[in-house]
Amino acid sequence: VTTILDVAHRAGVSMKTVSRVLNNEAHVSARVREQVEAAVAALGYRPNRAARQLAGQKSFIIAYPFNNPSATYITNVLMGAAVACRDRGYHLASEPVDLDGTMFEVLDRLIDTLNPDGMILTPPLCDMPEVVGHVASLGMPLVRIAGGGDLHGRAIRLDERSISLEMTRHLVEQGHRRIGFIRPHPGHASSQSRYDGYLDGLAEAGIAPDAQLVRPGLFDIASGAQAAHALLDLPAPPSAIFAANDEMALGALQVAHARGLAIPGDVAIAGFDDSPASQVVYPALTTIRQPTVGLGAAAAAMLLGETPDLSALRLELVIRASTLRDQV
Amino acid sequence: VTTILDVAHRAGVSMKTVSRVLNNEAHVSARVREQVEAAVAALGYRPNRAARQLAGQKSFIIAYPFNNPSATYITNVLMGAAVACRDRGYHLASEPVDLDGTMFEVLDRLIDTLNPDGMILTPPLCDMPEVVGHVASLGMPLVRIAGGGDLHGRAIRLDERSISLEMTRHLVEQGHRRIGFIRPHPGHASSQSRYDGYLDGLAEAGIAPDAQLVRPGLFDIASGAQAAHALLDLPAPPSAIFAANDEMALGALQVAHARGLAIPGDVAIAGFDDSPASQVVYPALTTIRQPTVGLGAAAAAMLLGETPDLSALRLELVIRASTLRDQV
DNA sequence: TTGAAAGCGCTAACAA
């Protein structure tokens, strides 16, 4: 194996100087830096992570404990974060976390035995104050993606409220006045902001909110179906249903099919997430696309001390057949 | 921080003895072992991974480089493997790999800088002889999930051929005699075994294979749609289409809808994978469920020296409305 | 079956 000592010999400097170059420390002359870099390249030297960690207290590992709300979301965040880590000489370790009694023990062990240099948290974990507080109290640098409120650590938050307003506006433009909303527990930051955007949209159109048109959901297909049944059973049912995520919207779609309703003729349906399923269902689902890969990459970059340009990360309305009157 | 020295003091033995207990080495008396374990528990001692790796050449990390064929597949394998690792004091590091010129460089860097103790490979990576060979030549222990052929490393392979036979039998039982098949490149082990099962099913029913009824695909929606168009344009089109994965089946489903065909009345459609979308499309897709979480767990266990019971990992026919004549 | 000593490859602290 090639060690730092070999590089030092070849470059004609001390080990410490090589170390300085490797760690991008200041106070290294340009000439020496070049010599060292040349030696590193010539020898194909790769630093030993274990030795660096033992001596320097940095593991070069970022942890991503997740609770699975959607495989696509997890995979995209993971891919974005892993590539961002790799580009900077870091690695990403990910692990599922159950939301039960084992949760804290699992997080503690993860931190204690892996000693990650930072942690990425996504919903629902980043919406749980006790989780965020616990991790932060252990001194772990953390970045929350789409986490709500004023919890510890930094957060990357997109403007879900505005895009939900746009979605509502789109439904209004399609001629809808009675628009149902399927809304999960407000403790989830996303649930709240998406609901707020829905209300904004109604207000903008001069439509009075009707509490009957808002039903609870649990972010899954079954609860979406249940909510849709309740909405469609109303004496004056909505002509459009906006679900706070795609899963629930897909549940609503199934219910509409089962009831023999035309979509969007009898009832228009919109979701949020642009899950792969939303493109293949019939009719294809109008929804909102999140820049999930970019979110993962930005979170990793932030943990590694950078200030990524978040303005490039935008939510996007994806209008498909499920809400388009003049559809295919 | 609690070190091994603290434990040694408390247990009244040497560091080396504590180390022996921690690593389950032989030649330790039961009495000493108990003392040490008690001291470990009392002190809440957790070994320092970096020190262990530096001194002992084990990183306690398993790597899972993946190329994303399906988010659900990746996430499930990852979850199974990560939990299996955690239960044994290991961690899982995963990273996307593009199938381009950067591939080998990425794998080399992963191995060189992370020094994983083993590697899990899934399709399509585990079907690429040059990748498997390269990794194996670096001395990396590896387990391939569903990988084909007689490549390096151990493989966990399920009987996709038999279950594909069962699927074909199901279609025959539904009254079909002209059954189309969408078949990706035979270089993919899964493509070949699924196709073989299809042929077995035809043979069992005394149906002569018809080359016109077999169309190529690329495991994605677009290629499935294209293949379906070709099949349905035939002078004597098939009354059922069996696609080698769900994505292609979903493409076929879209085409059938677009052509105004009744499903399964005019054409029955079946897939393979039981992706989440297969449950929410209309009509719900008949498919085959893979024990993906169990596969990931088994792969990790094998890398850590165990011999997991693979008999519990079974493929399962999931019959839904897309092939059921007497459907909802 | 147990222990003592010598590193693993790097960085922190300090000195020059």
Next chain:
DNA sequence: TTGTTAGCGCTTTCAA
């Protein structure tokens, strides 16, 4: 700006 020294916490010899 550069170099020297002393560890980081563990496992590997090897000896008892």
